[in-house]
Amino acid sequence: MFRTRFYAFVGAAALVVLGGLLSPSRAQGQSASSDAAAALFDDTVVHDIRLTISTRDWESLKEHFKENTRYPADLRWRDETVRSIAVRSRGTGSRSGSKPGLKFDINYYTADQRFLGLKNLILRNNTQDASNMRELVSMKFFRHMNVKASRESFARLFVNTAYVGLYTIVEDIDKDFLKKNLDENDGYLYEYDFDEDSRIPYAFEYLGTDPAKYVPMPFKAQTHESDPRGDVIERFIWTINEAGAAAWRQMMSEFLDLTAFMRHLGVENFLAEEDGITGDYGPNNFYLYRFEKKNLFTFLPWDKSNTFWESPEYWIFRNIKDGPEDHRNRLVVRALQYDDLRDAYLNTLLECAASAEEGANAAAADGAAAPGWLEREVGTLYELIKAAARSDTIKPFSNDQFEAAITDLKTFAKERSAAVRRMVADERQR
Amino acid sequence: MLPLLTCLVAALTLGSQPASAADPQAGAQPEAKTEKAKKNEKKPKKEKKAKKKSDKPAPDEGPTATDTDAAPAPAPADQLEPDGKGTRVTWKQHPSFRIGSVFRIDLEAKFQEDVRDTYVGEPDLPRTQLHRNRIGVQGHLFKQIEYEVERELTEKELDAGKTPKSPWKDVNVNLTFVKNAQVKIGKFKIPFGLDQLTGVTHNDFVYRSLGANYLAPARDIGLMVHGSFLKHGFQYWSGVFRHDGDNARSSKIAGGDETFASRATGTPFRALAQGLGEIGLGTAFTVSKLSDDSFRPNGLRGRTIMTQHVFYEPVYVKGARRRWEADVDWTVGPASARAEYTLVSDDRRQQGIGDNDLPNARARSWYVSGTWLLTGEAKARPVKADGEFLQGGWGALEVAARYERLWFDSTGGTDVPFRNPRAETILPAGDRALTLGVSWTLNRFVKVQVNGIREQVEDSERNPVPNGAAFWSRVIRLQFVL
Numbered sequence: 001m002f003r004t005r006f007y008a009f010v011g012a013a014a015l016v017v018l019g020g021l022l023s024p025s026r027a028q029g030q031s032a033s034s035d036a037a038a039a040l041f042d043d044t045v046v047h048d049i050r051l052t053i054s055t056r057d058w059e060s061l062k063e064h065f066k067e068n069t070r071y072p073a074d075l076r077w078r079d080e081t082v083r084s085i086a087v088r089s090r091g092t093g094s095r096s097g098s099k100p101g102l103k104f105d106i107n108y109y110t111a112d113q114r115f116l117g118l119k120n121l122i123l124r125n126n127t128q129d130a131s132n133m134r135e136l137v138s139m140k141f142f143r144h145m146n147v148k149a150s151r152e153s154f155a156r157l158f159v160n161t162a163y164v165g166l167y168t169i170v171e172d173i174d175k176d177f178l179k180k181n182l183d184e185n186d187g188y189l190y191e192y193d194f195d196e197d198s199r200i201p202y203a204f205e206y207l208g209t210d211p212a213k214y215v216p217m218p219f220k221a222q223t224h225e226s227d228p229r230g231d232v233i234e235r236f237i238w239t240i241n242e243a244g245a246a247a248w249r250q251m252m253s254e255f256l257d258l259t260a261f262m263r264h265l266g267v268e269n270f271l272a273e274e275d276g277i278t279g280d281y282g283p284n285n286f287y288l289y290r291f292e293k294k295n296l297f298t299f300l301p302w303d304k305s306n307t308f309w310e311s312p313e314y315w316i317f318r319n320i321k322d323g324p325e326d327h328r329n330r331l332v333v334r335a336l337q338y339d340d341l342r343d344a345y346l347n348t349l350l351e352c353a354a355s356a357e358e359g360a361n362a363a364a365a366d367g368a369a370a371p372g373w374l375e376r377e378v379g380t381l382y383e384l385i386k387a388a389a390r391s392d393t394i395k396p397f398s399n400d401q402f403e404a405a406i407t408d409l410k411t412f413a414k415e416r417s418a419a420v421r422r423m424v425a426d427e428r429q430r
Numbered sequence: 431m432l433p434l435l436t437c438l439v440a441a442l443t444l445g446s447q448p449a450s451a452a453d454p455q456a457g458a459q460p461e462a463k464t465e466k467a468k469k470n471e472k473k474p475k476k477e478k479k480a481k482k483k484s485d486k487p488a489p490d491e492g493p494t495a496t497d498t499d500a501a502p503a504p505a506p507a508d509q510l511e512p513d514g515k516g517t518r519v520t521w522k523q524h525p526s527f528r529i530g531s532v533f534r535i536d537l538e539a540k541f542q543e544d545v546r547d548t549y550v551g552e553p554d555l556p557r558t559q560l561h562r563n564r565i566g567v568q569g570h571l572f573k574q575i576e577y578e579v580e581r582e583l584t585e586k587e588l589d590a591g592k593t594p595k596s597p598w599k600d601v602n603v604n605l606t607f608v609k610n611a612q613v614k615i616g617k618f619k620i621p622f623g624l625d626q627l628t629g630v631t632h633n634d635f636v637y638r639s640l641g642a643n644y645l646a647p648a649r650d651i652g653l654m655v656h657g658s659f660l661k662h663g664f665q666y667w668s669g670v671f672r673h674d675g676d677n678a679r680s681s682k683i684a685g686g687d688e689t690f691a692s693r694a695t696g697t698p699f700r701a702l703a704q705g706l707g708e709i710g711l712g713t714a715f716t717v718s719k720l721s722d723d724s725f726r727p728n729g730l731r732g733r734t735i736m737t738q739h740v741f742y743e744p745v746y747v748k749g750a751r752r753r754w755e756a757d758v759d760w761t762v763g764p765a766s767a768r769a770e771y772t773l774v775s776d777d778r779r780q781q782g783i784g785d786n787d788l789p790n791a792r793a794r795s796w797y798v799s800g801t802w803l804l805t806g807e808a809k810a811r812p813v814k815a816d817g818e819f820l821q822g823g824w825g826a827l828e829v830a831a832r833y834e835r836l837w838f839d840s841t842g843g844t845d846v847p848f849r850n851p852r853a854e855t856i857l858p859a860g861d862r863a864l865t866l867g868v869s870w871t872l873n874r875f876v877k878v879q880v881n882g883i884r885e886q887v888e889d890s891e892r893n894p895v896p897n898g899a900a901f902w903s904r905v906i907r908l909q910f911v912l
Contacts, residue, residue, distance in 0.1 A: 052784065056725075063725070
């Protein structure tokens with residue numbers, strides 16, 4: 001009798017344990033713990049980031065905002081505190097002494113230290129964007145279009161208890177990002193380092209056989225720094241420029257998935273990115289990653305604070321078919337000479353137009369028009385941040401400029417799809 | 431390397447000649463020769479006593495030698511030829527121009543060229559290096575005014591952009607009106623640290639100890655009173671300086687400000703233990719003001735010996751910097767031993783993340799070293815070979831070993847230790863090094879040194895090689911001194 005009960009008990013216990021292991025709740029728990037930062041990138045709330053730093057260091061950081069000098073600090077978010085991180089000023093055109101863009105190097109002083117699993121965290125100051133939200137909305141749209149991009153959310157930054165301003169938390173493109181998004185991270189990651197001092201931008205032209213012409217400028221190695229393999233980039237660039245027409249597609253397939261690249265380009269230009277792969281100042285704002293044990297590269301979007309540029313009529317072939325010759329991206333110009341790639345580009349633009357209008361309803365039941373996905377996002381985020389943005393007294397814009405920028409964004413979001421469809425149709429009629 | 435080889439051949443040729451023959455003006459200056467003869471006749475005993483084993487002083491050994499401040503230079507009266515008259519050019523120790531006993535100027539040159547290697551993955555280390563190439567002049571005016579000027583021609587640390595040391599080394603005047611209270615003004619070494627005060631061409635090893643390089647202050651501009659008593663049985667140096675030396679500064683580190691320094695040495699056992707050779711004891715301290723005017727940390731840093739890899743970044747400091755050292759220097763026959771302990775303590779007023787006061791930052795170092803002249807000469811710095819190379823001998827061969835440690839931490843604190851420059855409790859970081867060396871002094875001009883250095887950075891995260899492992903560095907130095 002005892003033995004029977006014993007076996008029954010053991011059997012039941014085993015079933016409970018097995019059931020627990022296989023249950024959906026268990027799987028969700030594993031997923032949550034493997035992405036501890038998900039809550040930080042929840043863009044439905046404005047987070048509070050609290051920094052404790054020497055007042056002297058904070059003033060120095062602002063005074064020397066053009067330098068990358070690191071200062072020690074403690075960081076707190078909700079109940080999570082991480083001690084002894086390094087804070088530095090960051091950015092290119094967005095660098096500011098009054099409202100500095102910030103990079104938190106979580107593991108600078110302690111190699112294995114992480115904050116919610118992250119080694120780095122970026123707080124973008126949005127000093128080039130009165131609306132504060134071009135960057136976040138753009139990255140969200142990239143992800144909406146299934147293009148890998150950083151997660152972002154809004155935060156109020158407090159330094160030694162004083163409110164500093166509204167910032168955008170940006171997921172850095174590093175090994176953690178690569179692992180999460182590309183399922184590997186031992187390849188070669190390069191940040192495109194725009195040369196502000198150069199009169200003529202680098203536009204993917206071939207500079208010769210010397211790998212040093214490509215690495216570290218403009219392709220700055222972020223991994224494998226001691227052996228960045230600029231020679232593979234040299235061959236990639238040679239192929240873009242010098243390979244014969246008959247073999248170009250075949251040879252390029254070793255280095256780039258051109259269809260995927262067209263998708264990246266299509267999303268970027270739907271968003272009217274003025275400082276991107278086909279930007280007004282030459283190519284800019286992307287990372288390049290070469291996969292492990294391959295010569296295959298992929299582009300990753302970065303810094304989209306100059307999207308929603310000018311008007312919904314921003315031309316989809318800007319700096320491709322117009323603009324100074326030496327600003328035109330050689331890769332883009334050559335790729336678009338192929339009908340299938342041009343179609344892929346145009347189709348992506350149409351897909352973006354449709355996605356931006358998802359959920360739109362011109363005549364809703366209550367009589368009010370329901371906005372599409374993009375317009376809804378702008379409206380929702382505006383409601384989320386307006387109080388924090390208005391009380392941000394060090395932003396380089398007035399509150400009226402903030403409101404005007406939001407209005408422009410809403411207009412763009414509302415009208416961009418139709419404008420792009422028209423431009424695509426015009427192109428196909430040619 | 432061609433100029434260096436040319437120098438080497440010239441040096442070997444010079445070294446193989448008798449000292450008088452090395453004087454290019456000897457034949458043209460019969461008066462000078464006569465003076466020498468007179469001098470030898472007049473004071474034979476004094477000369478013999480002063481020069482002991484060798485009558486051919488090394489070029490960097492002269493009584494006004496610039497690169498050692500370990501002992502105060504004798505007054506010019508001691509180095510004058512008592513009946514020297516007239517204008518003449520001589521080359522005994524250095525090429526020299528003299529006007530009687532009124533004026534003297536000696537030309538000097540020091541060249542040290544290295545071939546070296548270290549751990550894999552140190553791409554910035556030049557395998558060959560013209561490490562030091564210094565030229566200078568020294569001499570005196572009348573009997574009471576000594577002067578020296580020395581300039582570095584190829585300052586490697588300047589080239590590396592790491593340490594903006596001035597190419598001007600010693601630029602100073604020494605007034606000897608009061609023999610036991612001489613006054614030195616200009617740029618020279620702050621009197622602190624036995625190893626730091628030993629001249630670069632006299633050192634038993636290719637590189638100075640870690641403490642000498644990173645804790646001792648080295649040169650600065652100042653005014654110092656110094657002298658000796660009891661036949662050099664007690665010596666003192668005491669002075670004020672504009673800053674706290676080149677070693678505390680870099681392109682990013684402002685360094686300390688006004689500094690008071692004092693050093694005393696003595697040979698207290700000279701009368702008691704004559705059979706045990708000479709035992710010198712020394713101690714020194716400095717006090718400097720430390721400001722936090724620079725937005726960058728103003729503390730001391732720790733670097734490895736050859737590669738100068740930073741294993742300890744400076745921390746924020748403010749208040750005062752206090753240094754103290756004690757040293758012992760023992761020489762007996764062909765052997766010598768040295769040991770030195772150095773302590774530096776920096777105030778950190780209002781340097782916490784919350785602008786609070788922090789416990790002092792502390793740096794400490796010690797070394798013990800020993801040398802043995804296999805060829806039997808009496809130990810001296812510089813070594814003087816009994817039988818010079820290509821002059822019937824093979825020069826002097828010496829083996830040397832040094833073990834040392836340099837480490838940094840804070841004097842207290844209740845917080846958990848961190849590496850950041852405002853940590854209440856500084857996570858300790860140190861470097862231990864063993865140096866094994868052989869020095870071959872071919873003649874009074876040329877020396878070859880071979881050193882193997884094993885280092886281990888104690889904080890594995892700040893070790894330049896993976897997994898906190900120890901690493902070896904190797905260096906061969908060819909030294910030519912004129």
